Amino acid sequence: MRIVIAEDQVLLRDGLVRLLESVGHAVVAQVGDARALVEEVNRHRPDLVIADVRMPPTYTDDGARAAVYLRDRFPRLAVLVLSQAVDPTLVADLTGGRVAAFGYLLKDRVLDTAAFLADVATVGSGGTVIDPAVLDGRAELAALTEREVEVLGRVASGRSNAGIAADLVISKRTVEAHLRSIVDKLGLDAGPEDNQRVLAVLTWFAT
Amino acid sequence: MKPSRPVWAWAAGAVAALFVPWADPGAHLAMLLAGVAVLLVAAYLPRGGTRGVVPAVGVLGATTAVYPTLLANAPVVGVLADGWHTVPLTLVQLVPVMASTRAVARRHRRWEATILLVAVVGLGLVALVLTGVPGAELLSLVLWFGSFLLAPVATWTAVVGTAGETRRRAILAAVAAMFPVGIIVWCVALGFLAAVVGADEEASITALLYGFSVGTLLCGLGAAASTAPAGSPALRTRIVVLALHGLLGTVVLILGTVVALLLPALSAGWALLAGAVATALLTWPWLRLHGWLARVVDPSEELRHELALLGHVDDGQYRRSALVVLRRLVEDPDLTLTFRVDPRTWVGVDGEVLDAPPHGVVLAGADGGPTVVALPGTPEAAARVASLGDVTAVLRPASAEAHLVHAAGRADAAAEHERRRIAQDLHDGLQGRLLGLALNLQLSGSAVDDPATRLLLEESVGTLRSAVEEVRALGGGRQPELLAREGLAVALGSLVRGVRPIVSLDVTPSRFAPEVETTAYYVVGEAVANALKHASAGRVSVRVAATADALTVTVADDGRGGADPRLGSGLRGLAERVTAGGGVLVVRDGDPTGTVVEVVVPCGS
Numbered sequence: 001m002r003i004v005i006a007e008d009q010v011l012l013r014d015g016l017v018r019l020l021e022s023v024g025h026a027v028v029a030q031v032g033d034a035r036a037l038v039e040e041v042n043r044h045r046p047d048l049v050i051a052d053v054r055m056p057p058t059y060t061d062d063g064a065r066a067a068v069y070l071r072d073r074f075p076r077l078a079v080l081v082l083s084q085a086v087d088p089t090l091v092a093d094l095t096g097g098r099v100a101a102f103g104y105l106l107k108d109r110v111l112d113t114a115a116f117l118a119d120v121a122t123v124g125s126g127g128t129v130i131d132p133a134v135l136d137g138r139a140e141l142a143a144l145t146e147r148e149v150e151v152l153g154r155v156a157s158g159r160s161n162a163g164i165a166a167d168l169v170i171s172k173r174t175v176e177a178h179l180r181s182i183v184d185k186l187g188l189d190a191g192p193e194d195n196q197r198v199l200a201v202l203t204w205f206a207t
Numbered sequence: 208m209k210p211s212r213p214v215w216a217w218a219a220g221a222v223a224a225l226f227v228p229w230a231d232p233g234a235h236l237a238m239l240l241a242g243v244a245v246l247l248v249a250a251y252l253p254r255g256g257t258r259g260v261v262p263a264v265g266v267l268g269a270t271t272a273v274y275p276t277l278l279a280n281a282p283v284v285g286v287l288a289d290g291w292h293t294v295p296l297t298l299v300q301l302v303p304v305m306a307s308t309r310a311v312a313r314r315h316r317r318w319e320a321t322i323l324l325v326a327v328v329g330l331g332l333v334a335l336v337l338t339g340v341p342g343a344e345l346l347s348l349v350l351w352f353g354s355f356l357l358a359p360v361a362t363w364t365a366v367v368g369t370a371g372e373t374r375r376r377a378i379l380a381a382v383a384a385m386f387p388v389g390i391i392v393w394c395v396a397l398g399f400l401a402a403v404v405g406a407d408e409e410a411s412i413t414a415l416l417y418g419f420s421v422g423t424l425l426c427g428l429g430a431a432a433s434t435a436p437a438g439s440p441a442l443r444t445r446i447v448v449l450a451l452h453g454l455l456g457t458v459v460l461i462l463g464t465v466v467a468l469l470l471p472a473l474s475a476g477w478a479l480l481a482g483a484v485a486t487a488l489l490t491w492p493w494l495r496l497h498g499w500l501a502r503v504v505d506p507s508e509e510l511r512h513e514l515a516l517l518g519h520v521d522d523g524q525y526r527r528s529a530l531v532v533l534r535r536l537v538e539d540p541d542l543t544l545t546f547r548v549d550p551r552t553w554v555g556v557d558g559e560v561l562d563a564p565p566h567g568v569v570l571a572g573a574d575g576g577p578t579v580v581a582l583p584g585t586p587e588a589a590a591r592v593a594s595l596g597d598v599t600a601v602l603r604p605a606s607a608e609a610h611l612v613h614a615a616g617r618a619d620a621a622a623e624h625e626r627r628r629i630a631q632d633l634h635d636g637l638q639g640r641l642l643g644l645a646l647n648l649q650l651s652g653s654a655v656d657d658p659a660t661r662l663l664l665e666e667s668v669g670t671l672r673s674a675v676e677e678v679r680a681l682g683g684g685r686q687p688e689l690l691a692r693e694g695l696a697v698a699l700g701s702l703v704r705g706v707r708p709i710v711s712l713d714v715t716p717s718r719f720a721p722e723v724e725t726t727a728y729y730v731v732g733e734a735v736a737n738a739l740k741h742a743s744a745g746r747v748s749v750r751v752a753a754t755a756d757a758l759t760v761t762v763a764d765d766g767r768g769g770a771d772p773r774l775g776s777g778l779r780g781l782a783e784r785v786t787a788g789g790g791v792l793v794v795r796d797g798d799p800t801g802t803v804v805e806v807v808v809p810c811g812s
Contacts, residue, residue, distance in 0.1 A: 009636075011643025018650050054635060084635050085679065107642055108679065111649065111672055 001124045004044060005030045006037040006051040006063060007082070016050065016110065023117055034062035041070055041077070048078040048124045052107070053090070064094060071096065080123045082107045086133050103129035130156040151178045267298040271423050296387070297326040299426050300358040303384035306430035307362040310376030311369055325354040355391050358384040371505075371597055375447045376433045378504055382450045383429025386422045392461065393418040399468070447504045448497075455496065459489040507598040510536060514601060523612070526556045529605040533581065537591040541584030546609035550575065558612045568592045571599035571606060579606055627721070638678045645671035690728050694718045695751055699731055703749070710735055714751040719758055723810040726788055727751060727760050730781055734762035734804040737778065744801065757790075758808045765801040778804070 003025050007013040010032070017027045029040035033056040041049060049070060055063040067079050071094075080103035081094060091104050103123035109131065110116050119129045132153035147168075154164045161179070165172045300322050328350060362381035369377050397411045397418075429450070435442055467482025501508045513532045520528050526544065534542045545553050545565045553561040568589055571579035579602050583589040645668050652664035690698035696714040703710040718724070731749055738744045744766030752759050782792040790808035797803045 009639035009643050012639055012646060013643070015643055015646030015650060019646065022650070059632065059635075084638060106679075107639070108672075108675055110642065111645055111668070111675075113649065 001048050001120075002026050002028050002044065002046040003048045003050060004028060004037065004040050004046045006032070006034070006049070006055065006066070008032045008052065008055050012107070012110075019110070019113060019117070020120070025120075033057065034066040037063070037066050038070065041074070045074075046077070048080065048120065050080045050082065050120070053081055053083045053087075061090070064090060067094060068096065071098070071102070077101070078123050078126070079103070080105065080120060080129070082110070086131065091130065099128040101126045101128075105129065105131045106133055132156060148178050148182050151175060152182055155179070155182075267302060267423065267427060271420065296390070297322065299387045299390065299423055300355060300384070302426060302430045303380045303386075303433075304358050304361050306383065306433040307365045307377055307380035310380055310433050311365045311373060322354060322357050325350055325357065352391055355387050358387055369596075372437065372442060374506075374596070375442050375444065375504060378447050379429055379433040379442075379450060382454050383426045383433065385454055386426035386429070389457065390419055390422040393422070396464070396468075444501070444505050444508070448500050451500045451504065452493075452497070455493050455500075459486055459493050462486070462489055506594055506596050507601055510595060510598055511601050520604075523608065525604040525608040529602055530556050533592070536595075537583065537588045539584050539588035539591075542588060542592070543582045544570075544605075545580045545582065546606055547576075547578045547580075548610050548613040552613070553580075554609055554613055558609070558616065570595065571597065571602045573599075634678065638675060641671055641675045641678060645675060690724055691721065695724050695727055698724075698728055699749065699751070702728070702732055703735060710747045710749060712749050714749070715753050717753055719753070719810045722788060723758055723808050726781075726784055726790070726808055727758060727806070730760050730785070730792070730804070730806050731762060733778055733781055737804075738762065738764035738766060738802065753810070756809060758810045760804075760806040760808070762804045763797050763801060765797065767800070 003020055005013060005016055005020075005027055007016065007030075013030055013032070017030055020027055028044045028046055031037050031040055035057075037049070037051060037055075049067070051063045051067050053061055053064045055066075064081065067081050070077055071079055078101035079094075082105055083090075084107060086106065094104065095102055101123060103119055105116075105119065109119070122129050150168060151164055154167060159167065161172055161175050165175045168175070304322065359381070362377070362384040366374065366377040366381055394415060397415050401408065401411050432439075432442070432446075440446065463482045463486030466485035467478045510532065513536060514529065517528055517532070526546070530542070530544050533544065534540055544556050545561060545567070546555075547553050553564055555561060565580045565582055567580045567582040569577040569579070570581050570592070571577070578599070581592050583592050648664055648671065649668045652661050652668065655661045655664060694716070695718075696712075696716045699712055699714050703712065719727075731751070735747055735749065738747045744764035747762065747764045750759075750761040750763075752761075778792070778794070785792045785806055785808060788808055790806060793805045795803050795805070
């Protein structure tokens, strides 16, 4: 894939470039601020953008806003957003109702190189990846069992039912039962399609 | 123009009027000198804007001076002499009215016109009298004497609604307007004396002329003082109050004299005594009116007086003490004060910022507009507040204090914001750098052949990962955005919404320091989660209350109970955070069942 990376921490950016290039991706541009990001994406038209939420000039949410803008302007562009800490409302704003080809991860995840590369591939091919940490510390989840929380985390990560069954070494029927229980306990309005479920989860968490 | 000259002219006139003997030529001389003195006063009135007053006073002085000459030649210019006195007498009324117009900057033209009209009509009637038309004499007398009430009415009504220096000028003009009335009263009294007591006619005329001189002189002086340049000693509050006292004193004297005169049956000695007693009796209420007089001259005087009575005011209490005094003065316990601290911001007495500019009575102002506005509770109170006029000087300490407090608060808020921003930057920068380091080491590690080196690198990466997690857990002072924006009540409401079973909330709406709010927020989240997860609670209640210096969080459930204080790394971690903030976290058994998690966090005001 052709990738543009936007990250103001030089050491981290270098590491990301090395990591991605080591598996054959082409990093066509690497920038350190939001404005340069938009320029380079305009010039190179990559397949995927990896951007830090927090970047110059204001160091608040410039990266996030650039990501929203780019997703609007280039509907087929895949965007993976890296964040210092979890902010569920920001996630909802970023997706803007469309979860395809979108990812939101804590920066720490890059250290799990294998998982990270897999997530990059998922987002690049149109899937959705949401860091399970988005679900942490929510009291509502206390109503769910540990198993159900795991399943929910994987739904948020965009895994299909089959994928979840494989991950947790349980049968698909069990996964579906868990899902029904989750939907019931949380009062979700989930559709059958994978991305729609993620959207439902996100929407619900964001409010 | 030297300010001392009118004083000299006044002194000369006074000396002339007082020390010349009562003999006929002497009285004439007195009038002459009084007229001259008035002319001198007119000569030194400030120019530029004193339209009409200067020439009017000048003409008044001239006619006063010339009158005796005309009288002396009475046989030659009989009617003219008789009629001539109308000129100075008319001018004597006009002068204060003109001075009042100038002072109050209101058009008095209709009053001046009215006086002139009446005078002319009166004069015409006098002419008719001379030709023997019946009834004209009475009518002319009524008109003539009645017209002398016009000037006082005009000038005293002009005083209403003025404030500050304008008010003092208006009062001086109004006092000056009383002298024509005094002259008339003097005239009537002399006539009465002549008729009843049978006084000598020559002496009567002398006394009349003498009274007229003094009256005219004082009237001219009053008008001159009223139009004096700003800051002149004549306009000082004490002088004006003194003038009012003089007026009242004269009235008292007149009344005493009337009493003496109304007892013709008694001998002269007893009459005098009766008069003296009457005067003394009337003096007491006169002196009691001093406070009222001071307030008439300067309505803000009372406010100043009351504030001075408070004595020493502590720092930070100027606004509140001004409010208390104002409420007492206008008898409105619901009155509030608002202060403008910058062109677009208004604050209340306790520094709270108002949403919109207030609509009330303006108490103080600067060139940019109103700076202190009072919001009275009732229309009567509003009228009373409005009558205080402009009390800018009196409220200056309170206004300055409001500015100071607001600026200090903004400085504090800015410093706090900056501190948090720096902490956030440090945190995020550190976390990012550690991460980059870890990643690069990891990537390098995979390319190294030597197993020992690779192991070393892996360990280093592992250490760095822990470091990254710890740094992230520190949070850098970050708050959930809803909590930062809306406070505990709203954020907790959002946190437990949709939780089953129902969590009942009783949260104070007040805001606290960000660290305190964050700690409370996470404590509630963790405690509620525990209650639902481990204790299978049916009901959970959350209570957040504030005392003077601490915030208390109580989460109680009716579940299984048997709380183990070592339970849950979540609560343990929170306990550390709570104690780091100087607080205390306690987990105990509920009554009759269940668990209670109680946290007390200090949050000094």
